[in-house]
Amino acid sequence: MExxxxxxxxxxxxxxxxxxxxxxxxxxxxxxxxxxxxxGPSGSGKTTLLKLIYVAEMPDHGSITIAGWDTTTLxxxxxxxxxxxxxxxxxxxRLLDNRNVFENVSLALRIRxxxxxxxxxxxxxxxxxxxxxxxxxxxxxxxxxGEQQRVVIARAIVAEPTVLLADEPTGNxxxxxxxGVMRTFKDIHAKGTTILVATHNRDLYRxxxxxxxxxxxxxxxxxxxx
Amino acid sequence: MAAPYAVKxxxxxxxxxxxxxxxSMLTIFSGLFIFSLSYLIFYNVEAATRNLPEKFSLVxxxxxxxxxxxxxxxxxxxxxxxxxxxxxxxxxxxxxxxxKATLKNSQYVLEGIDDNPLPDSIxxxxxxxxxxxxxxxxxxxxxxxxxxxxxxxxxxxxLSTLHDIRKGVRIVGIILASLLSIGVVFVCYSTVKxxxxxxxxxxxxxxxxxxxxxxxxxxxxxxxxxxxxxxGMVSLAALYVLxxxxxxxxxxxxxxxxxxxxxxxxxxxxxxxxxxLGISGAVIALGRLKF
Ligand SMILES: Nc1ncnc2c1ncn2[C@@H]1O[C@H](COP(=O)(O)OP(=O)(O)O)[C@@H](O)[C@H]1O
Ligand SMILES: [Mg+2]
Numbered sequence: 001m002e003x004x005x006x007x008x009x010x011x012x013x014x015x016x017x018x019x020x021x022x023x024x025x026x027x028x029x030x031x032x033x034x035x036x037x038x039x040g041p042s043g044s045g046k047t048t049l050l051k052l053i054y055v056a057e058m059p060d061h062g063s064i065t066i067a068g069w070d071t072t073t074l075x076x077x078x079x080x081x082x083x084x085x086x087x088x089x090x091x092x093x094r095l096l097d098n099r100n101v102f103e104n105v106s107l108a109l110r111i112r113x114x115x116x117x118x119x120x121x122x123x124x125x126x127x128x129x130x131x132x133x134x135x136x137x138x139x140x141x142x143x144x145x146g147e148q149q150r151v152v153i154a155r156a157i158v159a160e161p162t163v164l165l166a167d168e169p170t171g172n173x174x175x176x177x178x179x180g181v182m183r184t185f186k187d188i189h190a191k192g193t194t195i196l197v198a199t200h201n202r203d204l205y206r207x208x209x210x211x212x213x214x215x216x217x218x219x220x221x222x223x224x225x226x
Numbered sequence: 227m228a229a230p231y232a233v234k235x236x237x238x239x240x241x242x243x244x245x246x247x248x249x250s251m252l253t254i255f256s257g258l259f260i261f262s263l264s265y266l267i268f269y270n271v272e273a274a275t276r277n278l279p280e281k282f283s284l285v286x287x288x289x290x291x292x293x294x295x296x297x298x299x300x301x302x303x304x305x306x307x308x309x310x311x312x313x314x315x316x317x318x319x320x321x322x323x324x325x326k327a328t329l330k331n332s333q334y335v336l337e338g339i340d341d342n343p344l345p346d347s348i349x350x351x352x353x354x355x356x357x358x359x360x361x362x363x364x365x366x367x368x369x370x371x372x373x374x375x376x377x378x379x380x381x382x383x384x385l386s387t388l389h390d391i392r393k394g395v396r397i398v399g400i401i402l403a404s405l406l407s408i409g410v411v412f413v414c415y416s417t418v419k420x421x422x423x424x425x426x427x428x429x430x431x432x433x434x435x436x437x438x439x440x441x442x443x444x445x446x447x448x449x450x451x452x453x454x455x456x457x458g459m460v461s462l463a464a465l466y467v468l469x470x471x472x473x474x475x476x477x478x479x480x481x482x483x484x485x486x487x488x489x490x491x492x493x494x495x496x497x498x499x500x501x502x503l504g505i506s507g508a509v510i511a512l513g514r515l516k517f
Binding site: 056077080088094108 | 438516
């Protein structure tokens with residue numbers, strides 16, 4: 001079994017871009033199966049923090065452990081396998097324009113070598129979860145911003161990752177659809193998935209009873225339960 | 227499970243960027259075709275010159291008035307040499323008859339020559355492995371010292387020229403082959419590099435979703451292999467056409483082409499050579515992937 005301890009742990013983590021300090025001396029943990037929110041104004045470092053978790057960036061100081069694995073001492077060849085345990089709803093979507101919705105979502109399974117038949121049923125399920133089954137054959141550019149965002153969510157959850165990171169997942173959604181997405185996250189969370197949602201939409205975490213991390217200028221300035 | 231998907235990705239990319247792919251395939255084809263033509267020349271020069279030394283002989287001219295015994299002694303000492311395959315005695319009368327026969331259409335050359343001006347001689351055929359200018363020169367020198375031998379004649383110039391030609395053809399062949407291989411590898415390299423940059427966004431997404439390096443590499447390697455192999459196949463087809471053209475058209479008019487040889491084994495391996503070069507180019511283009 002996996003070692004005990006938190007799912008995500010940051011210890012004195014700092015990240016600099018050229019001369020700019022994007023994150024400064026962060027120490028926090030997210031427990032296994034917990035759902036937390038990360039909030040703060042634009043440019044406060046939310047996206048950078050998530051990138052450090054899925055190893056798209058490396059910290060300049062401190063250490064980060066995911067499920068007990070220290071990402072700073074990881075062999076490069078292990079990075080794909082860490083990432084396979086993490087589903088990401090990218091702020092910039094990262095959908096492939098030359099592939100339809102079905103193919104975009106199925107990529108998360110193809111890179112894992114999942115068979116064709118299983119891909120069909122699991123992608124169909126994921127699209128159903130985000131109410132996009134009828135758009136399976138559409139290309140991303142033909143979809144509204146909200147629909148694209150839901151495709152990204154479907155791709156992030158289709159492989160049933162242990163950790164789900166969502167970067168402004170309701171940024172393009174009307175409040176009704178946003179509620180639907182949050183309900184989906186809660187369902188996934190109920191099944192034991194650890195979820196970290198970066199957002200500046202207060203409606204998402206108001207009365208949620210979850211922990212909220214507040215970032216400001218790259219520093220953790222507050223932690224509260226809403 | 228992942229392999230068919232890699233093939234699918236490779237085929238998609240081949241189709242999507244068909245002009246780039248077609249262009250590099252044609253470039254590879256011309257490289258391999260020139261390569262094959264040079265090999266064809268090389269192969270034919272080798273084949274044509276391989277048997278030449280067999281026709282080559284050393285002639286020992288004997289002093290006048292040797293007795294039968296003297297002649298046998300010379301024959302014996304020549305035959306005892308390791309390099310000698312055969313030695314034949316040719317009397318001056320025989321030599322004169324042969325000369326007359328050779329010149330039968332230009333008898334006037336011999337007009338006024340009543341006495342036989344030719345000496346007795348021994349024609350020495352050499353073993354194949356002794357057929358380079360150095361051993362032959364040594365043999366000629368020793369033969370000259372044999373009692374009763376007045377002069378030794380051998381195609382020193384011819385031999386060393388032949389040797390130089392073969393060596394030259396070989397060196398040019400190796401240089402050309404290396405340059406063309408490098409050229410073909412480079413074409414595959416730049417094609418894959420272009421395709422790789424064009425798909426950079428996609429590759430970045432693959433990586434972030436958790437794709438391994440081999441998952442990312444495989445389609446490009448397949449693509450390189452396909453481009454290289456099809457370049458090889460087209461040059462194979464072109465050589466086949468050339469062969470027919472040479473045999474059925476040119477050979478009728480130009481006799482040299484009648485004896486031309488086509489190394490089928492080598493030509494049939496062109497698609498494989500192309501594929502190997504294509505994969506090499508792709509490997510270099512992908513280099514060390516970073517996460
Ligand atoms: N790749 C990068 N290179 C340089 N600066 C960056 C880069 N990514 C983010 N930044 C800077 O780091 C800071 C934090 O950015 P980000 O993490 O995207 O904030 P948020 O997601 O909270 O809006 C910002 O000032 C941003 O301009
Ligand atoms: Mg952001």
